[in-house]
Amino acid sequence: MLVLSPEQTDGLHLTLAALPTHVRERLEVLLPDAAIAAIKASAHWDFELCAKKVDEVIGTGPEDEITGALRRGLIASWLLELPRRIASYNLPPEVFEAYPFWLSRTAKSLSEDTGAYDADFWAKDVRFAMGLSVPGSRTHLIDLSSPVGPRQTVEHVLGWHGLTAPLRWGLAKGWGVWLEVHTESRDLADFNPEGWDKAWLAMAGIVSRYPGLRGGIGSSWFYDPPLTKISPRLAYLRQTPLKNGAFMVHQGPGAIHTERASASSPTRRAKIESGEYVPRSWLMVWPRKALLRWADKERRRQADLAEIIEKAEETGKIDNPA
Numbered sequence: 426m427l428v429l430s431p432e433q434t435d436g437l438h439l440t441l442a443a444l445p446t447h448v449r450e451r452l453e454v455l456l457p458d459a460a461i462a463a464i465k466a467s468a469h470w471d472f473e474l475c476a477k478k479v480d481e482v483i484g485t486g487p488e489d490e491i492t493g494a495l496r497r498g499l500i501a502s503w504l505l506e507l508p509r510r511i512a513s514y515n516l517p518p519e520v521f522e523a524y525p526f527w528l529s530r531t532a533k534s535l536s537e538d539t540g541a542y543d544a545d546f547w548a549k550d551v552r553f554a555m556g557l558s559v560p561g562s563r564t565h566l567i568d569l570s571s572p573v574g575p576r577q578t579v580e581h582v583l584g585w586h587g588l589t590a591p592l593r594w595g596l597a598k599g600w601g602v603w604l605e606v607h608t609e610s611r612d613l614a615d616f617n618p619e620g621w622d623k624a625w626l627a628m629a630g631i632v633s634r635y636p637g638l639r640g641g642i643g644s645s646w647f648y649d650p651p652l653t654k655i656s657p658r659l660a661y662l663r664q665t666p667l668k669n670g671a672f673m674v675h676q677g678p679g680a681i682h683t684e685r686a687s688a689s690s691p692t693r694r695a696k697i698e699s700g701e702y703v704p705r706s707w708l709m710v711w712p713r714k715a716l717l718r719w720a721d722k723e724r725r726r727q728a729d730l731a732e733i734i735e736k737a738e739e740t741g742k743i744d745n746p747a
Contacts (some may be wrong), residue, residue: 427508427524436532440501443536444494451491452498455641459499463527467557468570468574472607475557476548497535503554504531510556517630519623520567525559527553530612549609559631564608564615565624567631571605575641577674577708578719586675591712593672597712601639604628608645618661622723625665625711629720632713640713646682648673648707655693655702669722670715674708682706 429437445453462478471477483495505509507528531550552558561567578591578599606624608616615623617641626642645662648653653660667673686696686704696702711719 427511427521428530428544429505429508430525433528433532435646436536437501437505440532440535444498448491448494448498451504452495452502455482455495456499456502459502459646463551463555463557466492467552467555468572468602470572470574472552472568472605473544473548475546475555476551479551484485485556490540493540496547497538500531500550500554503533504528507554507556511559514556514559517557517627517634518562519627519630520559523562523627523713526612527564529558535609539627546611549607558607559627561606561624561627562615563612565627565639566607566609567624567628568605568607569631571603571642572598573603573639573708573710575599577676580674581674583584584677589672590674593712594674594710597710598639599710603639603710604641606641606643618665621662625716626720626723629716633720638713640716641711643709644676644706645709646686646704646706648709649686649705650707651702655696656690663707664668666709666711669711671709671711674710676706676708678703678705 441452443448459479459482461502462482463475466474466478478734479499483492531553534546549558552568553560553566557570558566558568573594575591578594581590582588606628614620625641632638632640647659647662650663653663663673683697684703687697692705693702697704
């Protein structure tokens with residue numbers, strides 16, 4: 426069961442108490458309709474739609490100072506209700522282990538930030554605070570409902586990328602509900618092979634508890650095949666799912682993919698600027714059975730490794746890593 430710590434609770438109440446009186450009064454009026462708007466939009470493929478619908482309820486511009494205050498007030502209010510909201514969720518231990526960090530970080534940012542609310546953070550925080558997405562690690566957020574329609578697989582074929590995608594989509598009963606993973610740029614501590622395994626295990630844990638879920642997905646430029654050679658250190662992002670039963674659906678290039686792919690690598694940036702490389706987004710689709718098979722194998726591997734380390738420490742053959 427999720428429980429807010431006294432520090433988290435105090436921080437959220439302080440955020441609300443710091444709001445000007447007219448903002449608090451407006452917040453009380455907005456809360457019910459804003460929550461309904463977010464929930465109604467939660468199953469749409471557009472990750473940002475929940476936040477956009479809440480903004481429609483708020484009814485002012487995103488750069489407006491009052492809008493920023495109202496946004497923070499909404500998130501603080503929803504986080505105070507989050508334990509009750511998710512009380513009936515059947516979530517695995519991996520998710521509950523990640524909650525304290527996310528709650529503390531969000532509460533801290535709400536109490537310290539002023540002015541405009543970053544659009545990407547706002548989109549993530551709406552879903553997180555409303556219990557529509559749950560944490561998978563410090564760096565990963567998992568949407569609890571995301572569609573994978575047939576259109577993308579058809580466009581994949583029309584773009585001469587092969588017939589595998591629609592066939593695999595059909596076999597996986599792709600018209601059902603999927604989980605989707607998102608990267609959280611505010612903390613990249615778990616953006617590494619171990620962190621991604623942690624997120625995939627959290628996702629598999631949820632899938633195993635809900636028979637109707639079809640599996641897990643992710644959409645990004647870092648699933649692009651050329652990156653295996655251009656940025657080999659990122660190859661695991663594509664190879665781990667592919668080697669364990671996932672398949673990829675081509676989504677295409679776009680300004681946002683170019684921006685993100687060039688942001689942290691001089692090598693990629695140079696190739697992009699020279700026209701040698703055009704980043705493309707791919708949808709990674711990891712069907713239920715394959716994801717659960719990998720998770721079982723990975724948990725056994727981690728348990729065996731922990732046992733080996735424990736025995737080695739007892740015999741003094743290796744130093745205690747701590």
